Amino acid sequence: MKTQSADLNGEAIANALSLHWGIDGVSLAYVPLGFGSHHWVANEPYGRKWFVTVDDLEADPAGRTDTESYDNLSNAFRTSEALRDRAGLTWVIGPTPTRTGDPIVRLTNRFTLAVFAYLDVEPTEFGEFCILADRDEAMRLIGAVHNFTSSVPLDALRRDTLNIPKRAGLHEALSTLDLDCDSGPYAARSQAYLRENADLVLRKLERFDRLVRLATDDPRNWVVTHGEPHAGNVIRTRTGDLVVVDWDTVAYAPRERDLWMMVNDANPDWSAYRDITGVSSLSQAALEAYRLHWDLMEIAIYVSWLRQRHGQTEEMKIAWSSLQQYVKS
Structure with missing residues (x-):
């Protein structure tokens, strides 16, 4: 969020970092970034940095209860951990687990806290990729995620229904x-x-x-999807690597849930995705449905x-x- 919530207390965040992650003595700097979560950079005394995200369970656009929203977020992040650790997709930037192996904790009844390794990245914004080579590489990364659907426990993963919140x-x-x-x-x-x-x-x-x-007529072809693989979430680090962040929207869904953001009238070529997945066709109805x-x-x-x-x-x-x-x- 651009504006820090008055309901969030920096001392409570620092205490939670110490208790659950063993990250002590941090100074916190608010980062006015994105349009959903609240973000801080946590600086340890000896120089190491962490990226800290706080989500408001009461602001869930899908209207889920606090418990349902917490479980959905936890399961989404566990999926990112499985893709990173089981499938070996090292560019999947999931949360750093707590001392007890949890991806998130409750900061209060209303707010959750997650911690990520700090990344030094090039500036980027929501929207289409400015460089076509980045778009092609993003399609290959997302195709790899889809290919490793069998590596992810699907029982707890949300099934996408194309419901429109509110x-x-x-x-x-x-x-x-x-x-x-x-x-x-x-x-x-x-x-x-x-x-x-x-x-x-x-x-x-x-x-x-x-x-x-x-x-949504044939769920046999569904895959694990990121949900929002736009240029603000598929980003390049200062060392030149492309990584994928913000895995809170993960769901089991048609592959077009990810691809509509990259395949359109202006950029119809999806050969980079086809080459890595072997998929021979996309559903135009699904692409349009997800765009709408x-x-x-x-x-x-x-x-x-x-x-x-x-x-x-x-x-x-x-x-x-x-x-x-x-x-x-």
Whole structure:
């Protein structure tokens, strides 16, 4: 997150690092990064660094209970550990286990804590790959993950259903567009924008619903997927290695869940993935379904945020800008 939560206490984080990981005497520096988790760099007195991530269980967009959200995150990270340790995919950057082997701990009833090796990486942002060679290498890395599906325990792994978190709230917003909304500085303008574009959003939802059945009809070909292998999560270190981070969205799903971010009209070539997996074809319906799913998921989340009480924060500024982007994409 760009803004540090007032509910998070640096002393509590430092104490948890000492208790669960044996990392003592750290100084913490908040990192305004991403749009979901809270991040710090933890500096040990003798120079070693760690990347610390705190997730808010109450902010789970899928609406899971705190316990369900905790279990889902823990299982996702255990999957990344299996890919790294069992399959030998060393570029999978999973969490550093605690003294008792757990990938995360509860910092409080509401927040979880995970620790990662600190990486010195080149600056990067969410979105498409600027360099085609990086895109091809990313497809090979993701293809290797898919190839090693049999190395991962699947019983506890989430099965993707293409559910749109907060969809009910989006439908409610679309059905009450004549009402005034004064929940914050972006409320009235987002309400007006949604009113102007309601038909476009409804058409996206209708098209998506038709595609979902085609995209998920044959689970025999499903694989372990990362979920968000964009240029912000497939990153190059200063030593030149490409690594994959942010494994919290792992799920068992059609391979197109990963590939839609890399294969599109502008860059249709997916031979790098085909060569490493031997897959001869992709489902165009699944690619489009996952592309629409992303757009609608973002729209539903941002509408929810902007209808709630909010202030003039960097997150709300991004939410308002992103809502317009995804409605028209």
